[in-house]
Amino acid sequence: MKDFKKYYYIPATPEEIYMAITNPVTIQLWTGEVAEMSTEPGSEFSMWEGSITGKNLEFELNKKIVQQWYFDGQSDNSIVTIKLHPDKKGTSVELRHTNIPDADFDDMVEGWNSTYMGGLIDFFEGE
Template structure:
């Protein structure tokens, strides 16, 4: 299964990119403890270890591709993948997230992205 989500934030693409790929920034913008790097091939964890993955493709201030799995994934299920693209428009940035190779029972991740990422990020980037 695959889904695409969009959200707009009152900040620059650079600010979102740097926060997403930094331990301190990711932790602050989501509210869950994260360990993140801005180097291709490095692994990351987010939301107190609930999410784990690896940086696959990084195009500074524009695109982030990561392997992604939650602790709900069964052992025999492949990692899913997220692709985050950032497009600046008149002082705001539109974030498009494509989450692919999601297990068939993974529809709850759609709401998870909204509640655990986009909502807290909107608050974080307001300031």
């Protein structure tokens, strides 16, 4: 198992980013895919046609999201924590993803950089 931590700069407010990653309508705007999402702790979520699934654990409005991501056959919880820090020109997004299976690590890092956070950055830079 491996952990991944990285900071991303996104040219949007923490409120805009929080909405973009917790509201199924706004998720669809930047991913182009239908998503299942709720800010109710304990609710299940699904993004990118089921490529990412899991359980929502904790929300702090406009500041923090904690989720458990599911990997087939994995018994240890893989936890994603996204913290939003206001910055002069937008938001510093602190990402921490724990217990990523070794075989999935490179794909997960690529997914975070290009698809998930990369998609958010492209969406807000394009506005």
